[in-house]
Amino acid sequence: MKILIIRLTSMGDIIHSMCVLQFIKEALPNISIHWLVDEIFSDILKNNPDIDTIHSISLRKKKGLISRIKEIKIKTKELSNENFDLIIDMQGLLKTAIISYMINGKKAGFDKDSIRESIASLFYDKKITVPYKENIYKRNLKLINDSLCISKKELPLENINKYLFFSEKAKKRASELLSTKGKKIVFIPAASTGERVISISMYRKMIKLLPGKKFLTWGNKAEKETSQNIAENLEDTILLPKIDLDTLKALISACDLVIGPDTGPSNIPFAVKTPSITIYWDKAKNSNKRNTVNNQNNNSFSFSDLNDFDENIIVKKANILLSN
Template sequence: MKIAIVRLSALGDIIQSAIVLQFIKKFKKNIEIHWFVDERFKDILKDHPLIDKIYPLPLKDKKITKTLKILFEARKNNYNVSIDLQGLIKSAIISRILNQNNFGFNKNSLKESFAHNFYNQKLNISYNENVFVRYLALISFVFNEEFDIKNIFFKKDVFYTDDILKEKLIQELKLKENKQNILIHVGSSAKNKIYPAKKFASLCKKIINNFPNLKILLAWGNLKEYEIAKEIQNFYPNDRIVLIRNLNLQELIALTKAVDLIIGNDSGPTHLAFALNKASITIFGATPSQRNAFTTEINKTIDAKKKILDAKHIDKNDFCIENIDENDIFKIAKELLNEK
């Protein structure tokens, strides 16, 4: 059996969607999986042991002719089924091009409801349902298998970790000199999803003062995030708070696996911690934590205690994340670090 998975973007969504791979292999051991992704994010899936072929698509540059050429060539693989995990009009069209026997969510389950017209088989599940439940429910629907939410707690690492690369980063960042290491991701895709630098600095200060053998690594992905990280350093200069260099996606996977705790906003790098079964705290503001994350004994969330009833309509001018007390984040961090 050969299937096509369509999950084009963004980084965090791809990271969360990839949980389906191990469940697919559990349902059907002898299956060939091809993944169609925006070429900007292809490296997060690089060398994945459960993906047989990756098709990077030049969507960002709007190279429509080249994209269509790739898709029509891929269609010759004669997929048994294509699955759209994204649920947008463009991803629905792509899944339809790849195979007429394609699966997606129904009209009421989508943000872009028109996308349902391009699916042959449709699943009805609330758009406000937890994203992991949505993805795995769709996969269960495709393969006519039972899905128990409890199985998420026993998932294996979602991504392959390059141990040689991990050891290089441990040496480069001198992580072995400390008893514990925290990786903090300062950015996110939207301004109102970013925790204030001053409060991040206050959090760092509390952690440093309470854990004398601990190092904090500040991670960033673009110039704006770099400036936020520098601002944190300026608020609280300390040689145990290190602004690291920009990492590629494979390095990000390796470093996430190497540290003891990851803290950050609702973003791909923080969701990666859950994917790799590493302790984490994800900070939510105007996005629904109960939908966008899955909590476990080591994966915690904190939010502004604001009820967000409809995830389809998020107010990007709502900066309630700024109201979250850094002391509350510290309490969770302290519990997780003391359990180590």
């Protein structure tokens, strides 16, 4: 059997979706899994042994509707030649539903009551019902199970194996960047929206109270400036150079703890089995709580506003995780 999974964006949602791969291969070891992703996120999928082929489409980088339509036509024509037995739209948007419709093969996706853009369900041959507010990991597994007629119904979050992988080159680079004795804590100051931002002063308060070496990541000029301001004159705090996504996966896998807001890279620790703390503001968490994971190693804390933030709560939990 040969299937195509469609999940184009974004980093966090792609990582959430990838956890199902190991369960597909466990139930159907001979299945061939292809994945269609926007090219700017393709590195997150690379080196995963459960994915047979990664197909990239350039939509985020294209400017204008006409150029994007042309890109979709070219890619869907190419994919139609693959003769997929089933195409599963894990994104559930009108855009991805149309893309799935343009590729030869039967289509599966969420039903109209299980997605925000309900019209997307019209393009699927098989429609799966999953409450929209259900935990995202359980939603994804339910969609896959029912689409592929796999009998396993429960998602044992505690038994999920590592499912993000990286190259040997990235592993070596991460080792060089973290080449220091003692505990290593990686901070991810970046946030995709303003309501998820943690202030510079909050980071500095946490860093001053935490043991070991602290490493600050960044991805663009604004994030670099933020990380520089956080690290300024703080002992045992290192501003990392800009690194690619492959190296970021390896870096997070090799450190002892990750702390950051609800942003794409903050989903990597769960997938590489690294302890983490994710900080939410109530407004952000209420709108995104179905994406959260709380277990022994991956924890989320919510505060009502900047005045409510208590660095001691984070530091206390961090010390517990670092001592395990």
